[in-house]
Amino acid sequence: MRGAEPVPDGLVLTRHQGAPGLTTLEGYRKVGGYQGLARALEMGPEAIVAEVKASGLRGRGGAAFPTGTKWGFLPQGVFPRYLAVNADESEPGCFKDRVLIEEYPHQLLEGVLIAAFALQASHAFIYIRGEYRKQRELLEEVVREAYRAKLVGKRILGSDFGCEVVVHGGAGAYICGEETALLDSLEGRRGQPRLKPPFPAVKGLYGQPTVVNNVETLSNLPYIVTEGGAAYAALGTEASPGTRLFCVSGHVARPGTFEVPMGRTTFRDLLQLAGGVWRGREFKAMQPGGGSMQVLGPQHLDVPLDFKAVADAGSSLGAGALVVMDETTCMVEVSRRLVDFYRHESCGKCVPCREGTYFESQLMHRLEEGRASAEELATLADICAGMDGRCFCPLGDTATWFVMSAYRMFKDEFDAHVGAGHCPVRARLGAAA
């Protein structure tokens, strides 16, 4: 069952791109909007979960956990249950959830309602980062419109199913994207991670079974329900089913978001979609996945966007970003910026991360300025080794991943900073100019 407009083949999330009035209920209905919800209500929860399992959909928030499997963890017969929609998008280099909210807000809401019905959740909370204020207001309007049209609230579309949808604004804290910190924040507390297990599916919001899903994950559901899980899976490869919205930024000619089939597309394809490296310069390095992930080099450009292939290359697709760096980039400087970010965003709950990011940052500033000794550089590596795997949540671990991978791949560049009194990369560029 397709919408009235013909849609481009191979696209899911952005298949209605350019249709007029998509942010309004009327416009979204014109492209077949909310038919997926109607279909879902006929199918019943179990059939939806089966379709989502068949789709092979894996979470798009970063951890890539299979969505159908996660849903299956909810304990039988325990109510109320909640759905928390993760719209906290704060990973450096990521802006895809923002696009999905700004351009396709009803598609997201339809996905939220399908998931809520499949899970039999009484409430869905859309937790959106504080900086997305305009986007929060748009979502609030979309939800109000849907309430008026009886798509949200009691007896949705005349069925027995009811669900309240609440748009909830965060207030500036990257850690609130971590699912258990998000739940604490949603409960009106400081957003700090909880000990797992118990996982949110068992004991989540207010101690009740809760599923946390990313905006992009949920935005796929209208398609999966109408076209079938198998059709969705077939868009990608067996190991990496479906499509994904990648954010390409940095030193490219045309930064932006691009929906591409998984597994069949390579980093080089993505780079080309974004117009290639800007200003006719040479490619130096890229960071896939967002600020947390390891650096890759030119030798990895032909790696496909496949979970395993990227893991074998030593990094991860994370939250779907690709930050491109040209030949003028100083890898020490980039590392310092990311380390500063983690220092700023560490929630302070555990010692390795709170203290580790502080020392990391101090040492990286000294190294960038060419003031660090070889001993200090070795200390930096020690500190990172002491953090990775020893932090309470992944934030502290990932605070070491980029810098350590860059140190391995660009060791000469790091070493050249030692005792140089200035940044040697910049000095070299200055001399060349």
Added chain:
Amino acid sequence: MPESEVDASSPALAPDTLERLRELRSRYPVARSAVLPALWVVQDELGYLPPWAEEVVAEQLGLLPGDVAAVASFYSMYFNHQAGRHFVQVCLNVSCALRGADDLLAGLREWLQVDEEGASPDGAFTLEGTVECLGACGGGPMMQVDRYSYEDLNLDSAREVLERVRDGAGGGAGA
């Protein structure tokens, strides 16, 4: 404090704001969940969160004032003091930095003649650089002015935006 105890001389929230607080409380299965949204409503009215206003939120939601203060202090977007009339942040994370965010910030600092705290002399702006990625990496360098983000900036276009905002005509054009 209950409304009955508010005398004319003590600061108070607008009746609209109080109404919104009551409405927010009823949206959640547990009232405490309304803390963040409630603080937003109050900050939207006052521009920052003075202790007396945190007390009102605590009272409304049945919490201790210390609970509310502890929450407010955790989140970087709640202000405990009055900043410039407009809050400007330039993202200095990687994607924006690769496209010249440092120069943009330096240029704006000089142009606005901000002091060490980032305040412009006319009180119109508080300007700061932030390592927090603001979710507009495809449009770097970018700045967020109050609720809106402005992208693909250079010093000239950024100055134009801020001039419009200072004249009270800004906002709408951002994303």
